[in-house]
């Protein structure tokens with residue numbers, strides 16, 4: 001079953017809001033992923049951003065955060081007709097939660113070749129043997145999301161390299177002082 005959904009005029013604006021959440025996640029040291037849940041009549045119900053490290057919670061993905069807040073706002077564990085916008089292709093956990101919430105549609109930005117469950121690794125949104133299917137639109141502002149993710153990982157690699165170098169340098173002076181002192185005495 002192919003339920004790839006066409007781009008709607010409002011998709012880009014909602015994705016920009018999700019990208020803002022992703023930027024806030026990056027500033028907090030988390031992988032930059034942001035999400036927004038929009039009701040069937042076009043009202044923003046909740047936003048969420050990735051925070052598994054700070055929350056000590058492997059389920060604290062942006063989509064789960066946004067879904068929990070949207071459901072609390074609606075006082076309903078289901079969100080029929082709603083759309084979730086997210087800056088990275090959802091993983092299987094998040095897509096499972098969206099199916100449980102009976103979302104009508106998911107719109108994502110960058111594809112995730114490692115854990116994407118909307119076609120990159122798995123295709124879970126349109127399985128007819130499951131009791132619900134969700135329409136999918138991918139690639140909305142994908143360049144912006146990819147750039148943000150790449151920059152985050154580049155900066156994280158650089159800071160880890162710098163930290164390793166600092167630690168190495170921190171141990172060297174003691175060794176070199178010892179040997180320099182020894183040779184000086186000799």
Ligand SMILES: [Zn+2]
Pocket residue numbers: 061063090091092093094095
């Ligand atoms: Zn996820």
